[in-house]
C-alpha cells in the first residue's frame with residue numbers, strides 16, 4: 001500500500017525541477033439539506049510539507065572568489081534588452097536542497113517515507129563553509145554545466161589539500177546533475193579521474209561538465225576542474241551515466 005502511494009507520488013518526479021505543492025481536497029462537514037462542499041488546502045500540515053531551503057545561494061562563509069564567480073554566472077541568468085525588458089539569459093542557476101526527493105516532489109517528505117534520516121551527501125553538514133559550498137549553473141544551448149566549489153576545512157586529504165574522494169564527489173555531482181538535465185533520471189556507471197595538481201583547502205575551483213555524446217541509454221560527459229581564474233588544471237574526468245527508471249530505485253534496483 002505504502003509502496004503504491006510512494007510510486008504514485010513519484011510519477012510527479014521531474015529531475016531538478018520543482019513541482020507545485022499538492023492540493024489536497026478537504027471535505028466540509030455535511031450540512032443538512034445541502035450537498036457536501038469540497039475545498040482545497042494549499043499544503044498539508046507539517047511534518048509532511050515544509051518549504052525547502054536552497055543551499056546554493058551565497059552565505060557569509062563564501063570568500064571573494066566564490067562570490068565573484070557566482071555573480072559572473074548569475075548575472076547571465078537574466079539579461080536586459082535595449083528597452084530595459086528582462087529576458088532569460090544563457091545560464092540557469094540550479095537550486096540545491098539537502099534532500100533530493102523532497103525537492104523533486106515539491107516539498108513532500110517523500111524521502112521521509114522511504115528513509116527518514118536520508119540527506120544528500122554534499123549538503124549534510126550544517127556549519128556554513130565547513131565542507132562543500134557549491135552552486136551549479138547550466139547552459140542548455142552549449143550543453144555545459146558549471147559548478148563553483150569552495151572546499152571547506154572538513155574536506156582535508158593530504159595536509160592542507162582537498163581529499164581526492166571529495167573531488168570525485170563534486171565531479172560526480174556536477175556531471176550527474178548535468179547528465180540528469182540532459183537525459184532524465186540516470187546513475188553513474190563509470191567515473192574516471194586524473195588528478196593533475198592538488199587543490200588547496202579553502203580555495204575556490206571551477207568544475208566544467210560538457211556533453212561528449214549520447215547513445216541510447218548512455219550519456220557520456222567530460223569534466224575539468226580548474227583554479228578560479230582558469231590558469232591551473234587540477235583534475236580531468238570522463239563519466240558515463242546510464243538512464244534508469246525511477247520505479248527501479250523504489251523497487252531497490
Ligand SMILES: CCCCCCCC(=O)SCCNC(=O)CCNC(=O)[C@H](O)C(C)(C)COP(=O)(O)OP(=O)(O)OC[C@H]1O[C@@H](n2cnc3c(N)ncnc32)[C@H](O)[C@@H]1OP(=O)(O)O
Nearest residue numbers: 172173176177187188189190216217218240242243244253
Ligand atoms: C543531483 C545530484 C546528482 C548526484 C549524482 C550522483 C550520481 C551517483 O552517484 S549514482 C550512485 C553510484 N552509481 C551506482 O550505484 C550505479 C550502480 N550500477 C547500476 O545500478 C547499474 O549497473 C546501472 C544502472 C549503471 C546500469 O545497469 P542497467 O540499467 O541494467 O544497464 P545495462 O542495460 O546493463 O547497460 C546499458 C548500457 O550501459 C553499458 N554499461 C553499464 N554499466 C557500465 C559500466 N560500468 N561501464 C561501461 N559501460 C556500462 C552497458 O554495456 C550497456 O551498453 P550497450 O547498450 O552499448 O550494450
